[in-house]
Amino acid sequence: MPEFNPELRKDPISGRWVIISSARAQRPEAPEPRREEETPEARARCPFCYGREDQTPPEIFTIRINGESANSPGWLTRVVPNKFPAFGIFPEISLRRVGMFQMATGYGAHEVAIESPEHDVYLEQQPLSQIARIVDTWWERHVDLERDRKLKYVLLFKNHGKAAGASLTHPHGQIIATTVIPDVLKSKLLNAKEHFVNGEGCIWCRQIEQLFYYENKIYNPDGSVLVAIQQRDRVVAENAKFVAYIPFAARMPYEIHILPKLHQYSFIQTSPEERLELAKMLKLVLMKIYKLLGNPPYNFYIHSAPNLNITPRTGDYGTIREDFHWHIEILVRTTIWAGFEQGSGIYINPLNPTDAARYLAETEIDQ
């Protein structure tokens, strides 16, 4: 890439503008893994540890070694209601207007998916078989929550590290199900619909094609090359079923998207074999992040289509089965979104996505 710096890039799915300003970018020097600080008291009190099952509300779902009784040790993964839920299950959904304002009771579900009986292990450090169980646990909860026809959207997410919003260090993810389609999804659904209606098919399928099969060039009037985007230049990793890459308009240096290579509209469509491949991909990508950046804080979330039990096959938000492609977005918190990002909705990314992908791709992990 020639000097086109700083450069404004537009993300075709969210419509967001990003400023790629790589004047300050440097290759990270594989720092010592950061240790999360935790007081001995907090550790002793951890409600997610083995033998402390009575410190959480009763479990909703569990994968167990054998037939031990519920809410006792012997589990491998465990899902419980969040003790401080953002939503509750109210008898009815109540929407009210107060003057010019709208308010509603927060009907929905808020669950915690505990990823290990062990306190001091990270998701990505566990054996593949255990990561596969965690992914299966997410899938089971997602499928079950979609049975509630009042719930329009199920969002799985994970916060790793205090600076990424994790209040407990014991490894866990969270599942929230809501009666509204969240705004971030609405934008994606509308842009995906427009792309599809224009006859260009699934916008995520096109991105994968662009990533693997096209070399894009822009020429100067004299025939020399001004900009050349190489094939696979933003690919981080690939396996039989999934691809991980840095998006063209990444909002931060290490924003990584993981997509199934073949079109699927929802995580609930995955087969057990596909979920095993997903577990492999998650382990690989998260270990690369751990090694390259020294255990940085991160967030990720899964974006699937809304609950198809209640969303019509075609409608405001598109055909959904054909135009939405489920995916995971990982945001590694190496930069801080400050006054400019909050006040504008434009993001400043100090590292070129091509460089970020190369650094990660070159980070070797023993598997």
Next chain:
Amino acid sequence: MPEFNPELRKDPISGRWVIISSARAQRPEAPEPRREEETPEARARCPFCYGREDQTPPEIFTIRINGESANSPGWLTRVVPNKFPAFGIFPEISLRRVGMFQMATGYGAHEVAIESPEHDVYLEQQPLSQIARIVDTWWERHVDLERDRKLKYVLLFKNHGKAAGASLTHPHGQIIATTVIPDVLKSKLLNAKEHFVNGEGCIWCRQIEQLFYYENKIYNPDGSVLVAIQQRDRVVAENAKFVAYIPFAARMPYEIHILPKLHQYSFIQTSPEERLELAKMLKLVLMKIYKLLGNPPYNFYIHSAPNLNITPRTGDYGTIREDFHWHIEILVRTTIWAGFEQGSGIYINPLNPTDAARYLAETEIDQ
């Protein structure tokens, strides 16, 4: 307010949903002011200190005690180009398409407004006369940048504290001017236009009325009161020209908006007397935050209408002069936006806005 918890609230201007979940809310106990850590080397190198004027690019604007020469000591406020700009002044704006992606050169301005020759003082700790000079400095730069008809939007913002994205501790704000209207503004302009076109006038003027003059009640079928929103229950402070309040659907506990009481579409419309009142209000509100929360990190930004030299009086984004009301939004970083907020665009606020406003209103500041 009765128990309606957790409660979903919709912000009428941005359209954002917020979950007010005050199960965990506690009154802060006026902690010791946090000190920002800084190495002696970083301090000795600070390019914004007196006598180090040659460490920055040449100044764009300055308020001086008397007629000393430019780029030398004697200044009270000083504006210089950002050494690592997110934008540059390119000879032409170049928009290109690469495959399915759009990119452009980042034409625009990125300036730093240094708030004091002193290193160890905060904006809000300075005498009122100096804060008034800072506000005047912002105004001078805003007016000047709008003369460039290629620039559609001028955004003034400030990051205080490392956790809020401030990379240098010497007190300073920033000014970015762009060739695009930022997305956050587009949403506001469109919602404000709709409100105006519906015959309801300026949506910010209506919020001020609602705050001061209305008591809103919702009744149960038996005639008892279910919800009562008191007059002024979200007001933090008020003076002759400005009001500061917690918005109905605040995204975090201490999100505070400052508005001129009388309708103005842009900060550039303010008179010197109004800017003095604004300086008083900023000092008061920021000192309340400092005292109540122990010098927390914060961001704020000013949202004015787009550059009226180039934006038509009526158009896609409304009449602008009549329907947009300029304002400051302060975000105190006491919570972290994590996977849920990023993945959904819905915010979880663990403190009821009425409580937050009361805590701040009751925090007394000697003036």
